[in-house]
Amino acid sequence: MIKIGILGGGQLGYMFLQNAMQYPAEIHILDPSEHAPCAKHAHHFVQGDFVDYQTVIDFGKELDAIGIEIEHVNVEALRHLKSLGKRIVPDPEALAIIQDKSVQKKFYIDNEIPTAPYFELEDWKELICVVTEFPLFQKANKGGYDGKGVQFLPSRNEIEKILRVPSIYETPADLDKEIAVVVIADGKGNFVNYPVVELVFNQEYNLLDYLLMPSSLDLIKAKEAEKIALQVVKALNSPGVFAVEMFLNKDGSIWVNETASRVHNSGHSTIEAAYSSQFDQMLRTLMDLPLGSTNLFSTSAMVNLIGAENESGKAQIENLDEILKIPGVYLHWYAKQETRPGRKMGHITLIGNDLEELKSNIEKVNKTVQVTAER
Amino acid sequence: MIKIGILGGGQLGYMFLQNAMQYPAEIHILDPSEHAPCAKHAHHFVQGDFVDYQTVIDFGKELDAIGIEIEHVNVEALRHLKSLGKRIVPDPEALAIIQDKSVQKKFYIDNEIPTAPYFELEDWKELICVVTEFPLFQKANKGGYDGKGVQFLPSRNEIEKILRVPSIYETPADLDKEIAVVVIADGKGNFVNYPVVELVFNQEYNLLDYLLMPSSLDLIKAKEAEKIALQVVKALNSPGVFAVEMFLNKDGSIWVNETASRVHNSGHSTIEAAYSSQFDQMLRTLMDLPLGSTNLFSTSAMVNLIGAENESGKAQIENLDEILKIPGVYLHWYAKQETRPGRKMGHITLIGNDLEELKSNIEKVNKTVQVTAER
Numbered sequence: 187m188i189k190i191g192i193l194g195g196g197q198l199g200y201m202f203l204q205n206a207m208q209y210p211a212e213i214h215i216l217d218p219s220e221h222a223p224c225a226k227h228a229h230h231f232v233q234g235d236f237v238d239y240q241t242v243i244d245f246g247k248e249l250d251a252i253g254i255e256i257e258h259v260n261v262e263a264l265r266h267l268k269s270l271g272k273r274i275v276p277d278p279e280a281l282a283i284i285q286d287k288s289v290q291k292k293f294y295i296d297n298e299i300p301t302a303p304y305f306e307l308e309d310w311k312e313l314i315c316v317v318t319e320f321p322l323f324q325k326a327n328k329g330g331y332d333g334k335g336v337q338f339l340p341s342r343n344e345i346e347k348i349l350r351v352p353s354i355y356e357t358p359a360d361l362d363k364e365i366a367v368v369v370i371a372d373g374k375g376n377f378v379n380y381p382v383v384e385l386v387f388n389q390e391y392n393l394l395d396y397l398l399m400p401s402s403l404d405l406i407k408a409k410e411a412e413k414i415a416l417q418v419v420k421a422l423n424s425p426g427v428f429a430v431e432m433f434l435n436k437d438g439s440i441w442v443n444e445t446a447s448r449v450h451n452s453g454h455s456t457i458e459a460a461y462s463s464q465f466d467q468m469l470r471t472l473m474d475l476p477l478g479s480t481n482l483f484s485t486s487a488m489v490n491l492i493g494a495e496n497e498s499g500k501a502q503i504e505n506l507d508e509i510l511k512i513p514g515v516y517l518h519w520y521a522k523q524e525t526r527p528g529r530k531m532g533h534i535t536l537i538g539n540d541l542e543e544l545k546s547n548i549e550k551v552n553k554t555v556q557v558t559a560e561r
Numbered sequence: 562m563i564k565i566g567i568l569g570g571g572q573l574g575y576m577f578l579q580n581a582m583q584y585p586a587e588i589h590i591l592d593p594s595e596h597a598p599c600a601k602h603a604h605h606f607v608q609g610d611f612v613d614y615q616t617v618i619d620f621g622k623e624l625d626a627i628g629i630e631i632e633h634v635n636v637e638a639l640r641h642l643k644s645l646g647k648r649i650v651p652d653p654e655a656l657a658i659i660q661d662k663s664v665q666k667k668f669y670i671d672n673e674i675p676t677a678p679y680f681e682l683e684d685w686k687e688l689i690c691v692v693t694e695f696p697l698f699q700k701a702n703k704g705g706y707d708g709k710g711v712q713f714l715p716s717r718n719e720i721e722k723i724l725r726v727p728s729i730y731e732t733p734a735d736l737d738k739e740i741a742v743v744v745i746a747d748g749k750g751n752f753v754n755y756p757v758v759e760l761v762f763n764q765e766y767n768l769l770d771y772l773l774m775p776s777s778l779d780l781i782k783a784k785e786a787e788k789i790a791l792q793v794v795k796a797l798n799s800p801g802v803f804a805v806e807m808f809l810n811k812d813g814s815i816w817v818n819e820t821a822s823r824v825h826n827s828g829h830s831t832i833e834a835a836y837s838s839q840f841d842q843m844l845r846t847l848m849d850l851p852l853g854s855t856n857l858f859s860t861s862a863m864v865n866l867i868g869a870e871n872e873s874g875k876a877q878i879e880n881l882d883e884i885l886k887i888p889g890v891y892l893h894w895y896a897k898q899e900t901r902p903g904r905k906m907g908h909i910t911l912i913g914n915d916l917e918e919l920k921s922n923i924e925k926v927n928k929t930v931q932v933t934a935e936r
Contacts, residue, residue: 187877200582207579207602208893210878227582227602461888461912475881479888483858502562503585506850513836513854518583537836 187212190472191249193236195224197520197530198255198449201457203227205465211473216245223521239263246272251472253426254448257285258329275471276447277373280424284447287335287354288327294442297421299414301442302356302433310350323356324349325444359433359441365401366431366452367415370467372477373425377416378467380460380480382408383452396548397488399455403434411440418445425471427464429453451490455535458516459486484514484537487548491532491557493525499559501525503532508554512547514538531557562587565847566621568611569630570599572895572905573824576832577630578602580840586848591620598896614638621647626847628801629823632660633704650846651822652748655799659822662710662729663702669817672796674789676817677731677808685725698731699724700819734808734816740776741806741827742790745842747852748800752791753842755835755855757783758827771923772863774830778809786815793820800846802839804828826865830910833891834861859889859912862923866907866932868900874934876900878907883929887922889913906932 188211192199195217203224206213215228218235225231234241236256242263246252251273252264264278276284283293294301302323307313320342326335326349337349338358364385371377384401385394401408415430422428422445429450431443453464462470462478470478491503501524509515514537525531534551538544563586567574570592578599581588590603593610600606609616611631617638621627626648627639639653651659658668669676677698682688695717701710701724712724713733739760746752759776760769776783790805797803797820804825806818828839837845837853845853866878876899884890889912900906909926913919 204579204582207575207896208891210876210881210894210896226604229601470885476886478885481888501585506585510845510853511851513856516583519585521582521585 188251188473189214189249190469191216191246191252192224192255193242193245193252193259194255195219195222195228195231196255197223197518197522197532199224200227200520201454201518202253202255202449202465202468205457205463206469209469209473211469214245214249216241221523236260243267251275251474253468253472254281257281257447261285273472273474275373275424275468276422276426276428277424280422280426280447283422284445286327287325287330287444288352290444291354293421294418297417299418299421299442300440302359304354304356306352306354308352310348310353313345313348313355318355319357321358323358324353325356326351326353328352359443360436361433362436362438363401363403363434364431364443365403365411365434365440366429366450367412368427368429368450368453368456368464369415369419370427370464370471370477370480371419371422371425372471372474376477377419378477378480379412379415380453380456380464381482382411383455385452394490395552397452397455399459399486399488400482407434407438407440414440414442418442422447427453427468427471451488451533454518454533455486455488455537456480457518458514458535459484459537485539485541485544487536487544489534489536489548489551490530491519491534491555493527493529493531493557495527497557497559498526499524501531502558502560504556504558505554509534509551512536512550515547515551525557525559563626563848564589564624565844566591566624566627567599567630568617568620568627568634570594570597570603570606571630572598572893572897572907573630574599575602575895576829576893577628577824577840577843580832580838581844584844584848586844589620589624591616596898611635618642626650626849628843628847629656632656632822636660648847648849650748650799650843651797651801651803652799655797655801655822658797659820661702662700662705662819663727665819666729668796669793672792674793674796674817675815677734679729679731681727681729683727685723685728688720688723688730693730694732696733698733699728700731701726701728703727734818735811736808737811737813738776738778738809739806739818740778740786740809740815741804741825742787743825743828743831743839744790744794744803744805745839745846745852745855746794746797746800746803747846747849751852752794753852753855754787754790755828755831755839756857757786758830760827769865770927772827772830774834774861774863775857782809782813782815789815789817793817797822802828802843802846826863826908829893829908830861830863830912831855832893833889833910834859834912860914860916860919862911862919864909864911864923864926865905866894866909866930868902868904868906868932870902872932872934873901874899876906877933877935879931879933880929884909884926887911887925890922890926900932900934 195215200223324337369379381400388395429446456463570590575598611634699712756775763770804821831838894907
């Protein structure tokens with residue numbers, strides 16, 4: 187039986203594990219926290235730091251294939267494990283491109299992939315001397331994750347907000363929509379992708395409301411976005427699941443924002459809505475099985491479950507009964523013990539081909555459930 | 562967080578666990594084997610005998626709800642746990658009816674549920690003196706499971722085949738089709754059911770070929786079968802998932818064969834083909850959540866993966882690549898270490914609304930995959 191190791195045991199590893207259980211595969215998980223969601227459910231759980239070279243080598247040396255659910259892992263160790271004949275997904279060279287925002291940006295330019303104009307500064311203090319228009323988006327070259335490592339700089343007057351690390355500085359998009367495409371490569375020249383996902387924002391609060399798949403884009407624009415996403419993944423030259431996040435500008439142009447070289451939030455609704463989910467595809471790329479079908483059963487939406495403001499402690503979900511009454515509503519609770527304001531605690535998927543009904547159900551879900559701390 | 566205990570940690574518990582992971586529930590499993598499929602994946606696994614009174618009490622006393630994945634468990638212990646205020650699904654009284662074939666048969670008669678004519682003998686030797694027509698199906702009152710405890714007696718001349726235990730003896734059906742309906746009760750008067758499942762046999766070998774949902778029955782006959790199944794489950798007066806297995810006779814009459822008071826082989830394809838699977842419904846009944854939707858995405862078929870003849874040892878599946886190429890084909894490997902001839906090692910679900918294509922894919926699957934022992 188194949189032995190698969192995953193670096194990271196958070197919610198992405200958890201959903202991967204859930205699907206992997208139905209295959210003849212032994213799953214090993216490496217995560218620094220003994221309370222990681224995966225800790226109690228993997229065949230073998232190892233507590234350790236996936237950024238540490240020797241820890242990753244020790245974890246991987248007896249395994250057949252190694253994957254990731256977080257990008258900030260030790261690439262050198264993965265290179266060495268690859269040289270020992272292990273299957274590494276994504277390829278360490280693709281991961282090296284993705285890990286560093288500056289390298290990633292050059293990769294887009296080199297491959298003629300449309301992306302926001304930018305410049306780069308090793309020393310953040312130089313921004314004072316650079317002749318540039320504001321506003322700017324600053325992206326730290328390293329360590330960005332889940333919104334961290336990104337800073338909006340509205341004007342030169344607010345330059346004190348700057349992150350004091352080597353960064354790239356991008357011209358903000360003239361945004362019509364944020365979109366993403368999840369692409370899967372088998373490493374043998376075959377690629378499949380799910381339809382475009384659209385991030386729908388609440389106009390009033392300018393907060394992400396839900397993700398919609400397929401997006402509301404017209405077919406020609408959707409095909410263009412898929413084509414760009416495929417171009418990115420082909421150029422990365424690696425097996426794996428990739429999420430290409432893009433901006434659709436008001437003038438109709440598309441810019442690649444960034445690419446994740448792993449399963450991604452934008453693909454969560456594929457668990458219920460697609461023939462083969464992104465987590466199933468991840469397993470298939472690790473086991474070197476044929477890619478799964480990306481056909482959809484239904485239109486779907488995904489709502490993140492975020493820890494409520496002013497609530498910290500043992501997590502609970504309120505009013506679950508109310509929403510589980512609705513056909514086509516699914517809970518994914520990430521098995522994190524503690525809630526904190528803004529922490530991703532789970533998500534809810536909604537399916538249905540009647541878009542008005544779907545939107546009304548999304549509203550119901552957003553108004554009803556809450557993640558709070560037990561009293 | 563709710564603490565749920567399951568008596569039994571085999572494949573049914575395994576598929577239950579896989580779905581339960583996405584809910585805020587802590588799952589405890591009791592099974593006599595340390596190698597049970599669930600052993601490495603439950604929040605808490607307890608090795609112990611679910612037939613033993615004190616073991617079940619000790620297992621259940623700190624839990625909120627207790628369910629089963631096998632019926633031959635200690636009912637007295639469940640009665641006691643119920644008296645302590647625990648939620649027991651199914652209700653111990655329903656389980657007591659199901660556990661004993663003689664009691665179950667009387668229950669059908671008392672509730673005017675159509676079933677095969679039968680008689681009962683405490684002492685098997687009396688069959689010699691009984692005036693009866695052959696052939697007969699003998700069903701041992703207790704301990705029957707997965708085909709065990711059932712004996713076909715073709716004629717008085719072959720009476721030496723008899724099981725030497727208290728049993729019921731049934732007139733065989735004049736069989737047109739074998740069918741089943743999975744019904745779920747929330748214990749508060751609400752019931753839902755999936756469409757009728759049909760067991761399709763290979764004409765040449767008279768072996769079960771696949772299960773088909775919905776069945777090929779005409780709508781009126783299908784509704785009649787669903788009505789009978791609901792009648793059975795209403796009379797059992799218990800929350801839970803129930804599978805009512807029935808014979809459709811050539812004259813069009815339907816007889817209830819037997820009822821399982823748990824998730825069942827006949828419902829496996831609901832994992833992929835229905836909005837809410839039978840395992841999700843099981844969790845909902847244990848958590849006292851609203852029943853899930855039994856709407857289907859697609860027609861589906863299920864093929865059992867049985868250990869090949871003359872193959873014993875560490876299990877492996879052959880030619881998996883070939884079948885996972887086909888869109889809408891899903892593997893469920895039960896994580897059993899050892900294969901033996903005839904042992905249920907997993908199943909494959911196929912979905913698709915083109916019935917001819919579905920049948921051709923079933924044939925391909927049946928011809929291609931094999932469960933053998935590693936060499």
